Amino acid sequence: MPSALREPIYVVDGARTPFLKARNAPGPFSASDLSVAAGRALLSRLPIEPTQFDEVILGCANPSPDEVNIGRYVAMRLGCGDKVTGWTVMRNCASGMQAIDSAINNMLAGRSKLVLAGGVDALSHAPLLYSKQMVLWFAALASAKTMGQKVGTLAKLSPTALLSPVIALMKGLTDPKVGLLMGQTAENIAFRFGITRSEMDAFAAESHKRVLAAQAAGSYKNEVIPLIDSKGNVYNDDDGARSDSTPEKLAKLKPFFDKKYGNVTAGNSSQITDGGVWLVLATKAAVEKHNLPVLGKIVDTQWAGCDPAQMGLGPVYASTPILKRNGLTLNDLDTIEINEAFAAQVLACKAAWEDEKFCKEELGLDGAMGSIDMNKLNVDGGAVALGHPVGASGARIVLHALNVLKRTGGKRALATICIGGGQGGAMLVEAA
């Protein structure tokens, strides 16, 4: 088992764009636009020049072909200059958390002292792809030499194949090994722990309620940077939360993944959303050198693997060892962020920790891990209401956990996320 970090890594500050729900067409900002808007506003409030970073690391699960190595591209757009390196990491839903962890690794290795790390995805910009049948047809057309061959190939064009593009995003939300949609893996663990439809809908409604309350109280104010598009439209806040998302209304939605008889609906799943997040990370020496403010520190990280068909339990597998290693129980945490990929999945994590058999067999514990205090879990709502821009969420929950500690005067928090493909990631953070 890996040990706690050799030295804590400081989070100087962080900011993100509003999370903008995908509305059946490409949204107003590309992934790099989102990262640039959040990054430049964050940097302008800190006493750091963009050129002073050692590197820029960006998590992105669905990068656009127009924005190859988006980490470097965004670094250039932010004015970091030719000499600051930039790279992109991909660990599906935890890409943003991976960016932070990659920064930590390089800082502990002495390669970097000041790093801009974050995550982004503009899921509304996900492309449509040609099916394999169409690709083969194009290949045949390209190799047709005579006019006769060309006409012959043209005649073989299937209008059905032409008009049935593959939605790249759906590919991304399908596990390639077990062939399940992510929502179906959530159905799996709901079935395993007996999570009911009404429990899922109640959890989802609560997420909306908490986001709206946090917005009204101004709890997102310092974290979210308003955006303006080139048409002059303003995007001040996350736009996924709805006051009419009540348990009663949510109960009316049809199951989306296991059609007809399933429990997981679009309403109790995370939303498909565009958004970008940044954190400025620094070693102690860098904090002192640049006289930087400090929001908090990251004291430990854990990654874990599990059955891809039950990927939603990832947080349990990753969080248990990190807590044990640091001598903590669930009760020792002042706030917990579990990314809400699905309401069912968060509730299954809670149930798994309360399940003695699961904890003994799967986690090697002597008994049940314990119970999560729902008043400490996702206190300002989560991805069901905010949305889940895949690459960004892992960084968002780390940043938000620290912002909650700052606001509530708490000391310690856990941010953890499930990862498509059967993994979990967890970060243990402390207030400044």
Add this chain to the structure above:
Amino acid sequence: MNYENLKLRTDENGITWVGIDVAGSNVNTMGTPVLDEFAALLDRFNKEPPTAVVFHSLKSSGFIAGANIQEFEAIGKTNDVVAAEKLIKRGYDLYERLAAVKYPTLALIKGFCMGGGLELAMACRYRVAVDEPGTRMGLPEVILGILPAWGGVKRLPQLLGAPAGFDLMLSGKTVDAKKAKKLGLVDEAVPPRIMGNTVAGVLKALPAPRQLGFVQNLMTNGLLRGYVASQAKKQVAKRARPEHYPAPYAIIDLWQKYNGDVHKPSATESCSMQALLSHSTAKNLIRVFSLREKLKAQAKGIDFKAKHVHVVGAGVMGGDIAAWCALRGITVTLQDLDASKIAPAIKRAADMYKKRLRDERRIRDAMDRLQPDITGDGAKTADVIIEAIVENLAVKQKVFAELEAKAKPGAVLATNTSSIPLEHIATALKDPSRLVGIHFFNPVAQMMLVEIISGAQTDADIARKATAFVDQIDKLPLACKSAPGFWVNRILAPYLTEAMRCLDEGITPETLDEAALRFGMPMGPVELADVVGLDVCAAVGQVVGGEEALKNFPKKLSAKLESNDLGKKTEKGFYVWVSGKPQKGTAGVVPAGLIERLITPMLNEANKALAEGVVTDSDLADAGAIFGCGFAPFTGGPFNYQRSLTTR
């Protein structure tokens, strides 16, 4: 023979490279000594014909900036029209000789290639343009009130076709390498990395010169020549009157009647160079050109460059100032209370960048530099801070007290106020000497002049930094003393006030505007008032006119203010505005003496302001009036105009 300005070498392919490197100058201009050397060079090539010749520049500043304006200016001052004519004809004959040589010739164009420089390039058989941001080609002679006399009037229409050729020659506008290739002005437009290969390749392949297509040929050399010329004249007539600006008409006539041959028209013909040069317009425009250089020269030698500008107030002025600075490569933070206040400015900037930059990546970069700032953090790191908020002393004082606390040492603190004395705002500062006025005009993107206002308390070094900043963003700085209205509004106010009184007397807006247009103003006073905003006009009128202005306030203006019809910005003022254009009726008969009535108060105020030292240099003040309020450029400005009245 030894050449002072030309450096020759022969490369491994036997091609002779003629490097143009005019002695004692940062830029290449085609003055008499250079022309002499070219003539000698052609003599030598006549005796020993080279395999091929490439003309290129050894200056980093560009290919050739054009003829030597100073020579023209000197000739203009002495009125030595005969000498000018000789110079012009020598250039024409020289380029004719070059165009007739049997060996292949090629101009490699990198950077500026204007006027006589482009005419040299067009006399070559081939042209290769280097596709980089600095490369621009054009024939700007018309801006100086003269014509492209060294064969440009003949050759440009032959290369581009007459309509496109006139479009360039009659406006004086320039094109980049890609556009030049598209127009047919150059044979190739290539990046610097393959310019050598391209030159060698063209001179090896020796392609046949490009021919005009059937229709273009018909318009340029065939039946439609006359039609094209009359259409071009109609277009010109919309923008310039022949009595004020004879040059564009002369260009069309010289082409139509004599195919651009400057030898052919007699000295009395309006399309002759003699006629243009003896016209006051050319003299005045050449003077204005050199005054423009003089305005820019004020910034020379000042070691200050802004990397980051912070603008407070995202209204029309603040937003447009911010957008302009970002267009010019500076990082800008634009502060206002919330995103919705900043959003319209971002939209206007995006629209402007689309029009001006066209290239998607350059638009993206400009947009990335323009950063909304609702927390005001940008003030902490900015090199220049410009306040452009509501004209209210108490609010401005509060803002500056906060800005001073945030700003880094040495940052320029500037106000864009047009009506509040700097000294009053400065009382809010711990160090009042830091405050300077940087006064832009609306619309920011179009108006070249920016006044640098020094109050009694302003530190001279801060004013110098402000001057350098204005030059950095490619505007023309004019130093002014802090006095009501500064320079431009000071002289504009009495003119507009007089126009308002004429309106009260029942003269129609159209008639008033027509009178001013006939005088040569680019825009009439009533339309101008609508554009500036009637509220702003009223405020400036009061500042300049004081108590007197209040007592005798124009009635119709007062009514417009009451009904909140403030001009273009509210789509209703003295005119109704539809999609940015005033809906005008027909002008009535312009009464005798109307224009004198409008202009005289302006001229009197100009004299008073100069006497008071609002501006210190009457030449620069002339330029300020032209670039700041569009005072009829061909007159050379209010002081030059008054001088011409007395000499007449």
